[in-house]
Amino acid sequence: MERVLVTGPDGFVGRHLRAELGEAFVPFDGNVLDADAVGAAVRDTQPSAVVHLAAESSVAASWEDTFRAWRVNVDGAVNMLEAVRREQPQARVLYPSTGEVYGNAGRFPTPEDEPVAPISPYAVTKAAAELACALPGTDVVVARAFNHEGPGRDDRFAVGSWTRQIARLEAEGGGTLLVGDLSAERDLTDVRDVCRAYRLLLDPSVPAGTYNVASGHSVPMQRVVELLVELARGPVQVERDESRLRPADIARLCGDPSKLTAATGWRPEIPLEQTLADTLAAARELEPVS
Secondary structure (H helix, E strand, O other): OOEEEEEEOHHHHHHHHHHHHHHHHHEEOOOOOOOHHHHHHHHHHHOOEEOOOOOOOOOHHHHHOOHHHHHHHHHHHHHHHHHHHOOOOOEEEEEEHHHHHHHHOEEEEEEOOOOOOOOOOHHHHHHHHHHHHHOOEEEEEEEEEEEEOOOOOOOOHHHHHHHHHHHHHHOOOEEEEHHHHOOOOOOOEHHHHHHHHHHHHHOOOOOEOOOOOEEOEEEEEHHHHHHHHHHHHEEEEEEEEEHHOOOOOOEEEEEEHHHHHHHHOOOOOOOHHHHHHHHHHHHHHHHHOO
């Protein structure tokens, strides 16, 4: 891969993908809703591949501003797909979708042929963009990434919020960690493993199509909190905060990665305990212990 054009280069995944791709990483810092700017970037860069990371990625935020989620996640994706189709049709496009498109699935681990049944505005917009990816004229890989965590995760997301809270509580000598519903189970993969999967999927020898990026195992979020509290450098109590609950949530997410493994040899390598320790360590750098 000589040049990989990446939208959303400075986001959580973008920063880790930059490390994974090295000199091949070419950032697009413009607005994906500006079709002319997107087209110019593809025309000027002539990339061998494109990774469209730019998105409104928070489920909670999508309930608060559904219109913006639709604009960014659907119109932005269409702008990029059309730019590639016109300016560099031989480039591979990797569209990161989400395991949330399955909604409350009927099979676990969930394979790619499970019916799509999203239950949040975020997941609906991702499913709609997937339909746009199915139009002919471009070489597209859809990567349905399940929950991925790691250093730099911001506090709009559960693990990011918990690690930032714990780092702050450590600086204060202890206190209360506020959490939402901990009964849900999630398939958690390290963001660095996810970025490695994305790099492998950019290989044009990998067939176009849809691939789950997941561990194949789910863990109760209650257990995630317990692991983080064990890592805390001080006393931390856990308290449920009703304001952190979502209007609708999925009881269990667990993806089947066997198609991805068969196509690329990818398997997750970083254990959850290491992911959480690294995420908390990064949060401590923002909230140093006195």
